Amino acid sequence: MLEAPTPPAPLPPDDDTVISFDRVSVIRSGNFLLRGLNWQVELDERWVVLGPNGAGKTTLLNLASARMHPSRGTAYLLGEKLGRTDVQELRTRIGLTTGSFAERVPPDERVLDVVVTAAWSVVGRWRESYDPQDEARARRLLEQLGMGPLVDRAFGTLSEGERKRTQIARALMTDPELMLLDEPTAGLDLGGREDLIGRLTELAEDPDAPAMVLVTHHVEEIPPGFTHAMLLREGTVVASGLLGETLTADNLSKTFGLPLAVQRLGDRYTARAA
Numbered sequence: 001m002l003e004a005p006t007p008p009a010p011l012p013p014d015d016d017t018v019i020s021f022d023r024v025s026v027i028r029s030g031n032f033l034l035r036g037l038n039w040q041v042e043l044d045e046r047w048v049v050l051g052p053n054g055a056g057k058t059t060l061l062n063l064a065s066a067r068m069h070p071s072r073g074t075a076y077l078l079g080e081k082l083g084r085t086d087v088q089e090l091r092t093r094i095g096l097t098t099g100s101f102a103e104r105v106p107p108d109e110r111v112l113d114v115v116v117t118a119a120w121s122v123v124g125r126w127r128e129s130y131d132p133q134d135e136a137r138a139r140r141l142l143e144q145l146g147m148g149p150l151v152d153r154a155f156g157t158l159s160e161g162e163r164k165r166t167q168i169a170r171a172l173m174t175d176p177e178l179m180l181l182d183e184p185t186a187g188l189d190l191g192g193r194e195d196l197i198g199r200l201t202e203l204a205e206d207p208d209a210p211a212m213v214l215v216t217h218h219v220e221e222i223p224p225g226f227t228h229a230m231l232l233r234e235g236t237v238v239a240s241g242l243l244g245e246t247l248t249a250d251n252l253s254k255t256f257g258l259p260l261a262v263q264r265l266g267d268r269y270t271a272r273a274a
Contacts, residue, residue, distance in 0.1 A: 015079070016043045018178045018211045019064055024073035026059050026235075033059040034235045036073070041228075043177075046204045046212040048222050048243070051232035052256050057215045058182070060232070061098075064213060065180050066090045078177055092121060095171030095179040095210065099186060102163050107156025111147060112138055114155050114166055118173035141169040145199055161192030165199065179203075181214040185221045197223045219247060224267030231255040249274070 019041035026033040034056045041047055051057050062068035066077055066087040075082040078093055104123045105114055113125040115138040120130075142151055145165040150158065158166065164184055171179060184200065185193045203209050204225030214226065222229075222243075229246040231238040232255070239251040247269055249262045259274040 020076040022074040024070040027071040046226040047228045049215045055232040056235040095176035097167045098182045112151040115170045118170045179210045179212045219269040
């Protein structure tokens with residue numbers, strides 16, 4: 001069992017606090033998926049969560065998206081306490097991109113409809129109707145993400161990078177207060193990865209953008225503009241805080257169980273075996 005110092009409990013949430021977890025644990029079949037986690041995310045912060053497979057990243061994201069309740073501890077999202085609020089309503093205030101979403105989209109669905117259906121929280125357009133301003137917003141978001149020429153294409157014909165950008169546009173459709181990105185660059189080639197990182201950088205640096213949490217395995221995939229980091233191993237926080245202070249060789253070596261050397265070039269990071 002990895003031993004790590006317990007971070008201080010977060011302050012009670014206020015209007016600028018989007019996530020506030022106090023000694024949160026998630027237990028399944030007697031096993032801790034997360035143990036005693038304290039975490040506070042403010043409105044203007046952009047967080048990256050790193051860790052190996054099985055570290056608890058997916059569980060953390062399920063909590064932060066109101067798709068799971070803690071077994072122990074207290075969890076507030078957007079000022080609402082999990083267990084005492086309507087999670088269906090709460091989820092409409094949270095934008096989420098996951099690798100499994102693309103599998104749920106009908107392959108013949110128009111790119112524009114993939115985005116606009118977020119207004120009704122459905123996947124696959126059927127008989128529901130949308131206001132002209134909804135379609136106009138969807139078109140603007142797709143244009144901002146470089147998908148303007150492809151709004152009438154079938155989702156199933158898109159490249160992996162184009163699908164990722166469409167999902168991000170959908171997640172932004174409802175003007176969320178919190179944006180959660182689950183390994184957004186997974187499966188992309190170098191060009192696609194760098195293109196998407198550039199677009200996420202623009203979003204992270206936009207003062208009007210929502211608070212953001214990005215989950216990844218690789219420091220190379222952290223977009224410039226992100227401000228904080230949390231490192232997880234075996235459901236426990238190894239280190240958490242400002243990005244530059246947290247992404248050290250010592251902290252990353254403890255997180256991944258391997259001596260690592262970390263290099264920073266401008267606002268980008270690389271890591272390799274020491």
